[in-house]
Amino acid sequence: MQPDLSQTLARDRHFLQTAFKNPKKFGGLPKVEEKYRKSHEIYLKRQAALPKPQYDGTLPVHERLNDIKAAIANHQVTIICGETGSGKTTQLPKICLELGRGTAGLIGHTQPRRLAARSVAERIAEELQSPIGETVGYKVRFNDNTSRDAYVKLMTDGILLAETQTDRYLTAYDTIIIDEAHERSLNIDFLLGYLKQLLPRRPDLKIIITSATIDAERFSKHFNNAPVLEVSGRTYPVEILYRPLHAADEDEAEIEIADAIVDAADELAQLGSGDILVFLPGEREIREAAEALRKSPLRRHDEILPLFARLSNAEQHKIFHPGGTKRRIVLATNVAETSLTVPGIKYVIDTGLARVKRYSARAKVEQLHVEKISQAAARQRSGRCGRVSAGVCIRLYSQEDFEQRSAFADPEIIRSNLAAVILRMAALNLGDVAAFPFLEAPDQRYINDGFQVLLELGAVEEAV
Template identity: 65%
Template sequence: MAQRQPTSIRTRLDELHERLGEVMFHDRHRLAKRLGQLRAQLSRGDVPTERLEGLVAAVERSSQLRQQRAQRLPQPCYDLALPVVAMKDEIARLIDTNQVLIVCGETGSGKTTQLPKICLELGRGIGGMIGHTQPRRIAARSVATRLADELQCSLGELVGYKVRFTDHVRETTLIKLMTDGILLAETQSDRFLEHYDTLIIDEAHERSLNIDFLLGYLKRLLPKRPELKLIITSATIDPASFSRHFSDAPVIEVSGRTYPVEVRYRPLQIAEEPERELTEAVVDAVEELSRVGVGDVLVFLPGEREIRDCAEALRKHHPPHTEVLPLFARLSASDQDRVFQSHSGRRIVLATNIAETSLTVPGIRYVVDSGLARISRYSYRTKVQRLPVEPISRASAEQRKGRCGRLGAGVCIRLYDEHDFTQRDEFTVPEILRTNLAGVILRMAAYKLGSADTFPFIDPPDTRFINDGYRLLVELQAMDQKRRLSDVGRKLARLPL
């Protein structure tokens, strides 16, 4: 009998090994490690009955959770008017047959809300969540609300979201919306991102530091996680660079759902007339659009101060039933959500570039584009990171124009002339190429992403600037001469700057 017990336990361990394929991805490695420890204990002559029963219970719990998630998998309904839905079968085929897919879609194509549903229909989201990143908190929250509504569930159940200070995710959540910064932070506690079986990196064309860090991290991770699917979405802005980064991953293009948009150029200075203030030009443009027809107006401005100045001026020039709403990142969630609520009369939304691509303000017929944005830029001469107001790129201007023309024929008034437009940069320079690399190196060291010299950036920064960054960190005693993070460096890295 004593000889048969180890044999019986060995059989049960073999059965448990077979069942590891039925558990949640994030449990698999931990449970396999426990199983290996039990085998080693058994080989030494111990009979680990109690630990075996604990492992059996853990495998059963994880397996049951996966079964529950499979049973809760909804049957998505699609809005047939969205262009991405017309290509649903082809997108599904490409997701199924490739580890990485680049979805290039114009404004209004429906890629943000429909791609997670296509993934659900493929059976994704069971062994791990479908992680869906957005560049901004308001976008993560609004997209989660919209998806929950389309899947006819309460927010926080099948669809949840996590942003700084707010976490509406349960163990039964199938789709998790979050900022790209949240996913990057999760790499510290979940190095293989095993809580996910699919990742959608939305608005990747914005090329923020967080997005570039994630794309480099995922390039290294994907060979180690063959079951993980990666979908990168981008506006029609250089999708080939993403494809090259991921070994010529397939690119599928989806048209936008837009009506014709008339572009009118109304520069601040016209002929010999005195140059107008930006506030005056915005008031004149909105007045001109009010004579075109009914419909809401979206005004793009560079910052909060300009938004407040224009809001005050517009309220003086328009009747009481015209609603003027600001929209920028520092607004409270309740104030941000006002732009998504139904209303009567006319609404004028004054927004920063937060409304350029990452979220859709409903009901917009007209756009006023100041042609300006605050763009973070580091001066290597003065060693100062600044946030100057600069002309936007042509690609950003086209994105702004695309915000109207989704309900019917639209009008976009640009507060600069056509020659100015044609002389602008084609694309916005990626943040990694216009930021203080000392800060980048510090974050990479804190996140354990490796050396900036060897990290697989899409656009690697100049080696001279990398060396300057290391030199500054050594001067600040944030790193030692061997480029290792010091206690001072660890404290600096925790500062929310």
């Protein structure tokens, strides 16, 4: 009789199931039983050492703890929709640990950016009172800091996607949390389609999808009407002030942004103490604004802190663990919009711009454009200063401009060259791109262009 495989490691279950049906093929029953015993022992050892999370009860997500636990326990897919600052990113892995997840395999937790993966891992490890890399590890490009005994693994969605090539059924995990799904990057959309196909083959796998301004219904339908839980976020009011750049043309506006930031910082400083978070489209603009602030007679005594992906760990640590009495002005790209919470922020200055990658079907190249952000992104940004007390957000554009913007940003899949997706799908034998269960199917023209590029490079054959 086949023993209970629910108390073995997820990665061994498929093999054991097959081996117990036909032990001769795998060296006889004693060998198969030995393999089962080893897997069972490691499972029990992991179960015994499972971390015991504590909650301080200060985050909005704590009010829904029991509902979230029940939804995760009773459904294979759960969608958690919460405003920025609800605490879902750091608390969900702890809730999963409390439910005994992480025993048969890791709790995989994806973030859209490397910076977020690292800092979220540090934060969760801190809350579980464990050195980074032991109970909670992270893996980003060029850096894997996860021990064999880890329970939670933070990574970028690109890393999880890459792992599907060596671990088709993602058996290293018993739970996967896809965070910030509303960003709808190519990787996220691809993962959601991949997981939808994987779920029937991995009934033991739990999927949790979280987002801030999520189109919850669409996600729920994609996963066969999965339950949606709403978690409240911001608790303090935020006053919005519009200070548009009065410029004759766009070029002039670009030059004035750094000066407008200095003026806005001066205005906010008069309202009282508190740190300022400034949103800019990219690293170059951050450096220009930092220089302007350091030259400003009123701001030169403030601590000016740039925040972008290429920062060293030590510099990032300084931003997320503030000390000292100086006012801090943090200059960030949209990395600080949702994934990361910079502590102590009372004021926000929003340029209303972000760098966006777009594919030109005519020129057949991808270009990075500085574009206006959507209304949803603007709300995310202003929400960053309503965390510790009532806040003020200065938008460097007019209210009329805000009202004319699109409600949500375009998903990356409808503005990308699909050559990389087609190539990856071919490598994973996922079949026809047009038949893949994407949340939003890409334009057939873009699929054709992607194939054309690959044909020209000799990466695929005509028959594909």
